[in-house]
Amino acid sequence: MSLASASLSHAGRPDGALNADALRADARRESRGLLALLSPGLLLVFAVIIVPIGWLFWLSLFDEAGQLSAANYARFFEQASYIKTFVTTFKVAFVVTGACVLLGYPLAYMLSQLPRRAAGVCLIFVILPFWTSVLVRTYAWLVILQRKGLVNTWLIDLGVIGQPLPLANNFAGVVIGMTHIMLPFLVLPLYASMKSIDTDCLRAGMNLGASPAATFRQIFLPLSLPGLASGVVIVFVLCLGFFVTPALMGGGKVIMWAMRMEQTTSLYSNWGAGAALGVVLLGVTLALLGLFQWLLGARATGVWSQR
Amino acid sequence: MSMENALPISHRQRLWLYALGGLVMLFLIAPSVIIVIMSFSGSTLLQFPPQEWSLRWYESYFGSVEWRDATIVSVKVAVMTAIVATLLGTAAAYAINARTLRLTGAINALLTASLIIPVILIGIGTFFLYARIGLNNTLTGLVIAHTVQALPLVVLTVLSGLRSYDMNQEKVARSLGAGRFSAFFQVTMPQIRFSIVSGALFAFITSFDEVVVSLFISGGETTTLTRRMFNALRDQIDPTIAAISTCLIVLSIVLLSAAQLFGRGR
Numbered sequence: 102m103s104l105a106s107a108s109l110s111h112a113g114r115p116d117g118a119l120n121a122d123a124l125r126a127d128a129r130r131e132s133r134g135l136l137a138l139l140s141p142g143l144l145l146v147f148a149v150i151i152v153p154i155g156w157l158f159w160l161s162l163f164d165e166a167g168q169l170s171a172a173n174y175a176r177f178f179e180q181a182s183y184i185k186t187f188v189t190t191f192k193v194a195f196v197v198t199g200a201c202v203l204l205g206y207p208l209a210y211m212l213s214q215l216p217r218r219a220a221g222v223c224l225i226f227v228i229l230p231f232w233t234s235v236l237v238r239t240y241a242w243l244v245i246l247q248r249k250g251l252v253n254t255w256l257i258d259l260g261v262i263g264q265p266l267p268l269a270n271n272f273a274g275v276v277i278g279m280t281h282i283m284l285p286f287l288v289l290p291l292y293a294s295m296k297s298i299d300t301d302c303l304r305a306g307m308n309l310g311a312s313p314a315a316t317f318r319q320i321f322l323p324l325s326l327p328g329l330a331s332g333v334v335i336v337f338v339l340c341l342g343f344f345v346t347p348a349l350m351g352g353g354k355v356i357m358w359a360m361r362m363e364q365t366t367s368l369y370s371n372w373g374a375g376a377a378l379g380v381v382l383l384g385v386t387l388a389l390l391g392l393f394q395w396l397l398g399a400r401a402t403g404v405w406s407q408r
Numbered sequence: 409m410s411m412e413n414a415l416p417i418s419h420r421q422r423l424w425l426y427a428l429g430g431l432v433m434l435f436l437i438a439p440s441v442i443i444v445i446m447s448f449s450g451s452t453l454l455q456f457p458p459q460e461w462s463l464r465w466y467e468s469y470f471g472s473v474e475w476r477d478a479t480i481v482s483v484k485v486a487v488m489t490a491i492v493a494t495l496l497g498t499a500a501a502y503a504i505n506a507r508t509l510r511l512t513g514a515i516n517a518l519l520t521a522s523l524i525i526p527v528i529l530i531g532i533g534t535f536f537l538y539a540r541i542g543l544n545n546t547l548t549g550l551v552i553a554h555t556v557q558a559l560p561l562v563v564l565t566v567l568s569g570l571r572s573y574d575m576n577q578e579k580v581a582r583s584l585g586a587g588r589f590s591a592f593f594q595v596t597m598p599q600i601r602f603s604i605v606s607g608a609l610f611a612f613i614t615s616f617d618e619v620v621v622s623l624f625i626s627g628g629e630t631t632t633l634t635r636r637m638f639n640a641l642r643d644q645i646d647p648t649i650a651a652i653s654t655c656l657i658v659l660s661i662v663l664l665s666a667a668q669l670f671g672r673g674r
Contacts, residue, residue: 132508135508142519145552153536154533156537157533204435226436232660232663234617344620359528386524
């Protein structure tokens with residue numbers, strides 16, 4: 102046993118330091134063991150995410166002639182088509198985030214006020230879509246919103262409209278489809294934060310004569326803002342890099358950032374330009390998340406750890 | 409919320425809130441319900457409710473070699489991803505939970521990076537890397553890429569299981585002479601096995617539903633179901649996809665219920 106030998110060899114030291122070396126060696130062994138447990142996962146993430154992204158960043162620094170240049174980044178400010186892509190992306194992200202707040206806040210509020218059992222049942226309506234394939238949900242919206250889709254057929258049959266409304270293959274379709282996909286990302290963290298609001302605070306407010314509306318406005322709303330902020334940030338960030346729904350529902354007219362990246366690399370094989378788009382997208386994403394964490398001291402990734 | 413915690417507001421005063429919440433819930437669930445119903449339509453027209461009923465779109469799904477092959481690829485990849493991600497993720501969660509390592513924050517951030525990094529960037533990056541090492545259009549490549557995306561979910565799920573478990577129990581076992589591994593497998597694992605199973609189910613579903621990265625790195629004989637669906641949707645709206653979608657929805661329900669059941673057993 103190493104402990105025995107250690108105490109023998111340090112017989113001359115004061116009592117407290119008697120086993121210090123043995124303990125330190127033990128701690129080191131412990132750390133090495135834990136690191137060994139972590140290393141396969143870390144290695145995989147490093148190889149599949151960090152290395153390729155670092156490589157793409159390196160590529161983005163060279164122009165098509167192989168010269169070191171900022172051409173790949175400069176074109177974002179010069180070419181109108183890139184500027185249009187950025188404007189479209191931010192417009193979609195803002196509108197979708199806004200729609201998610203308008204729809205998600207009342208839902209999360211209702212869930213937080215319902216009895217435990219009822220809230221559990223209603224949560225299924227949020228969690229099931231959250232875990233249903235994005236592709237399936239986008240297909241569903243295509244079926245519902247297209248020219249000869251359900252909404253148009255119904256409205257024409259009812260005589261509300263004469264001509265089908267352009268709901269799919271345009272901005273509106275992308276916004277509707279994406280709002281449906283992003284909504285759970287807002288509701289789940291918001292609901293969790295609303296659940297943690299102490300109802301004693303609300304009751305105290307009402308006891309002191311505040312109306313239900315005033316209690317909500319002056320007590321509940323401010324206390325729910327951190328949860329709302331975390332939902333808003335995660336939805337906005339996910340919107341910026343979203344691909345599937347705009348690609349299928351944009352009808353080639355709504356070109357968002359991620360689609361632009363796919364076109365630049367797959368269609369035009371311009372890796373430098375595509376990589377530069379990716380680097381800026383990652384930079385914006387990390388900056389927004391970092392800003393959020395700095396302001397509120399909370400991680401925006403919480404949505405995945407509470408289900 | 410128990411009755412004594414209830415606010416002095418009646419349900420009737422809250423009717424407007426329930427109505428609003430109900431509408432949003434309808435918005436969330438309606439698309440899936442409509443697709444499930446339409447998948448049993450007998451017509452090529454997209455009518456709702458369908459005028460005639462049939463199983464022709466299911467026959468068209470199961471009868472097509474291409475769809476069947478793609479489904480088999482997806483199942484294979486998802487099973488292997490679930491196994492690998494659960495092993496690596498549980499090991500990592502255990503190490504993070506011990507909290508003796510420095511840089512735990514950085515390690516956490518790295519392991520959960522794939523939740524935050526735009527998936528399109530991961531797709532392009534992985535394709536670029538795989539092109540150099542010949543992993544594009546291979547099952548191995550798909551499993552590796554999907555494992556990276558499923559890993560954070562396993563780590564977070566197992567970690568939440570470990571946090572509600574008293575690690576001192578394992579320490580007691582080890583002080584009584586059990587080795588590190590036997591202490592883990594005999595004392596700790598039986599108590600967190602439900603989170604591990606939940607994590608595995610989440611990993612499976614993550615892989616099975618993954619679209620963007622698969623679009624870049626799968627193809628030919630290893631075309632995944634989602635990639636084939638994406639391409640089919642770009643061309644036309646084939647009602648066969650409604651039948652496939654229904655199968656995917658049912659799969660989600662089954663796996664989620666299983667995860668919930670296991671979660672309750674915790």
